[in-house]
Amino acid sequence: MPSIAVKLYSVFFKFLLKHRLQNRIQNHVDESTNPYGVTTRPEESVSAANPSFTDGIATKDIHIDPTATALSIRIFLPESSLSPPEQPEPKSKPRSSQRDDRRNSYPYIGAPTNDPRRCSFEGLNFRSDSNVYQGYSPSPQKGRRLPIILQFHGGGWVSGSNESVANDVFCRRIAKLCDVIVVAVGYRLAPENKYPAAFEDGLKVLHWLAKQANLAECSKSMGSGALGVGAEFTKAQVQRHILDAFGASMVEPWLAAHGDPSRLLKLMLILQLVDKSLISRSLSNLIALSGRCVLLGVSCGANIADYVARKAVEAGRLLDPVKVVAQVLMYPFFIGSVPTRSEINLANSYFYDKAMCLLAWKLFLPEEEFSLDHPAANPLIPHRTPPLKLMPPTLTVVAELDWMRDRAIAYSETLRKVNVDAPVLEYKDAVHEFATLDMLLNTPQAQACAEDITIWIKKYISLRGHEFSY
Numbered sequence: 071m072p073s074i075a076v077k078l079y080s081v082f083f084k085f086l087l088k089h090r091l092q093n094r095i096q097n098h099v100d101e102s103t104n105p106y107g108v109t110t111r112p113e114e115s116v117s118a119a120n121p122s123f124t125d126g127i128a129t130k131d132i133h134i135d136p137t138a139t140a141l142s143i144r145i146f147l148p149e150s151s152l153s154p155p156e157q158p159e160p161k162s163k164p165r166s167s168q169r170d171d172r173r174n175s176y177p178y179i180g181a182p183t184n185d186p187r188r189c190s191f192e193g194l195n196f197r198s199d200s201n202v203y204q205g206y207s208p209s210p211q212k213g214r215r216l217p218i219i220l221q222f223h224g225g226g227w228v229s230g231s232n233e234s235v236a237n238d239v240f241c242r243r244i245a246k247l248c249d250v251i252v253v254a255v256g257y258r259l260a261p262e263n264k265y266p267a268a269f270e271d272g273l274k275v276l277h278w279l280a281k282q283a284n285l286a287e288c289s290k291s292m293g294s295g296a297l298g299v300g301a302e303f304t305k306a307q308v309q310r311h312i313l314d315a316f317g318a319s320m321v322e323p324w325l326a327a328h329g330d331p332s333r334l335l336k337l338m339l340i341l342q343l344v345d346k347s348l349i350s351r352s353l354s355n356l357i358a359l360s361g362r363c364v365l366l367g368v369s370c371g372a373n374i375a376d377y378v379a380r381k382a383v384e385a386g387r388l389l390d391p392v393k394v395v396a397q398v399l400m401y402p403f404f405i406g407s408v409p410t411r412s413e414i415n416l417a418n419s420y421f422y423d424k425a426m427c428l429l430a431w432k433l434f435l436p437e438e439e440f441s442l443d444h445p446a447a448n449p450l451i452p453h454r455t456p457p458l459k460l461m462p463p464t465l466t467v468v469a470e471l472d473w474m475r476d477r478a479i480a481y482s483e484t485l486r487k488v489n490v491d492a493p494v495l496e497y498k499d500a501v502h503e504f505a506t507l508d509m510l511l512n513t514p515q516a517q518a519c520a521e522d523i524t525i526w527i528k529k530y531i532s533l534r535g536h537e538f539s540y
Contacts, residue, residue: 151214152213222375401503459489467494
């Protein structure tokens with residue numbers, strides 16, 4: 071059972087959340103008066119972005135569509151991305167040492183400040199006292215390319231933020247453990263923006279990532295061939311050629327330098343030089359490695375992740391070179407008109423009980439569309455598209471004391487029936503958001519959950535293919 075401190079905090083949390091939900095229901099908000107929306111609440115404790123590496127992670131905030139909506143993202147870039155591409159280690163060096171270096175993102179003590187890895191492409195050291203830009207700016211053709219995890223925070227549709235203190239800590243943990251770039255989505259909240267605003271925001275960010283991948287390829291092509299053989303543009307010259315309507319560079323430098331969606335193009339060029347009989351045997355594996363993007367949703371963010379995965383399947387090659395290779399649903403916010411056993415026995419569970427979640431759904435769904443079997447709420451309704459057999463591998467994390475657990479498990483079982491890799495991780499005596507709630511982030515159970523997720527994700531993002539098993 072949860073500790074006394076967790077039980078007391080749950081009582082306080084539920085009282086405060088219920089009060090806020092009822093106030094928002096009473097204070098009717100006309101969505102048409104604020105289409106721009108909000109992505110964080112004034113009462114939310116937020117963590118400021120820091121583009122210099124702190125605790126092994128640099129962060130940056132970007133507004134995807136500043137003229138139309140409040141949609142934003144926060145990029146979490148691990149310092150391990152600054153290392154040169156992995157090279158074969160000398161035989162005298164133990165393998166365990168290699169793995170420790172790769173997983174440890176803390177800087178070495180006494181590292182020289184003039185290390186070229188820690189300087190921008192213009193020679194400006196991001197740790198210097200310059201009054202221009204002290205954040206990290208990547209050097210061209212240096213560093214590693216990492217997979218991307220697209221993360222959607224929780225909060226019951228009406229609260230939470232991609233820049234909250236709790237979400238910042240969680241995303242840093244995932245970025246370090248998985249050795250990936252985490253892109254946390256700040257979608258628009260209800261009731262200012264009801265369904266399908268949050269879902270559309272999630273899909274828009276995935277399309278933005280695909281656009282960034284293609285723009286990065288354009289930059290490389292211009293840099294390598296536009297001035298003739300043996301000549302190259304500087305990075306600043308290249309980026310000046312790809313501008314938006316306001317004259318600002320459209321290429322996001324961190325993702326262009328360290329995201330990996332261009333890998334398929336390089337591998338296909340290599341394949342052209344080898345026996346054509348290898349292509350048919352290797353193509354499927356190479357496609358899985360290109361543009362490796364994993365979706366990770368927390369609570370109601372898991373509903374968004376599942377929607378984005380479905381739309382990615384429907385889009386097919388329209389998202390090339392980005393490919394959703396897997397998704398992680400952490401205690402998804404599923405519900406339905408026919409109650410499951412856990413929805414009956416655990417209706418008054420810790421933190422998010424069923425009554426409060428019903429209020430959240432009323433604030434999120436338009437009044438004329440409200441139904442517990444709405445496609446956004448119930449993944450098990452018939453005739454959903456695309457066919458479940460086309461869904462990506464799906465890891466589901468559930469808590470023993472969460473009233474929403476049974477429906478999440480049932481969804482996972484349905485995926486397995488059509489041969490989708492869909493394991494379930496259930497944590498004993500755990501509550502909803504046990505691995506992401508501010509009070510519980512530093513518990514052994516929360517840390518173990520992040521490590522378990524890492525082991526499974528690496529099956530689908532590791533370049534070595536079967537280095538990790540589950």
